[in-house]
Amino acid sequence: MTPTFSWTCKFCICLGSTMTCAAVMMPGLLQGSIGTICTRAASLRLTPRSLRHLTLTRVMNSKRNTDHMERTADVVRQEIVSIAKVCGTVDESPSVKRLCLRVAEKHFSFKAGQWVDFFIPGVSVVGGFSICSSPRLLEQEKIIELAVKYANHPPALWVHNQCTLDAEVALRVGGEFFFDPQPADASRNLVLIAGGVGINPLLSILRHAADLHRERANKGSGYEIGTIQLFYSAKNTSELLFKKNILDLVNEFPEKIACSLHVTRQTTQISAELKPYIMEGRIMEKEIRDHISEETLFYICGPPPMTDFFSKQLEKSHVPKEHICFEKWW
16 A cells, blocks of 8 residues: 655655755645655665655756746645556547556545646656546546646656556646535536646546536436536647547537537648537637626636636636636646
């Protein structure tokens, strides 16, 4: 069983035969006790000792660059770190690979919309990837899914060029962008606005909402979801991730789920299956304004200019700030 770790402010690492001690403050990560940790850097097997080494040394290396660990230093994280094994990979598009990961720690959990710190043996930078699967898949099969875009960034390069079946990584959940209604909560409509790989956390939310709707339909109790409208923009239809998954949900729940798929630089013919859902050009603010109501929550994820634009437009339209949730990915 993988243990739950408390992070520390003082640690020692062994590099070959030389031991170096350093004190480092990690505000906003996890509030743990002060202690001393020693492990050999050459030992890259994901044992409990090497998990500690991975986490602490990656924090030091990441802080030297403006990357995931630095950008999210003040974001709440869970204390559980779990080993996970790659159990499948799929090319979701020419530039995006989907990973299927079987999680070892039985207490590992997440809320729809959250991300993971992604620790890779032998890679000195921590990845940060949004979960695109539903919490229900983890509950039932101990599996989570991530979709990673190719980039000249060590964790993404590892996923695309070195990742193999049964490879082991370590995961820790974080993030304050999520949809986690309780059974007695008031019914809400959802508007999900995605750009590029920003679809990942929104797909998790969409799948979770569909699971909640199925549960209520089957049991006659549980949270009552309102309507869900997805606006999703990408360069072209080959870069629209999870098309089949999205359309399957639209067709399964036509009274609940609708989607508008936007392409900004389409150069090939659009398939007959996709045509009814495709609009050429960017998502327009009028489309979003048409869905404003007191019962609607807005979730936005994409490049920073996009999230900034839509969140500001919604505020100008007098949508309460607490009804606007956004996540920026670089």
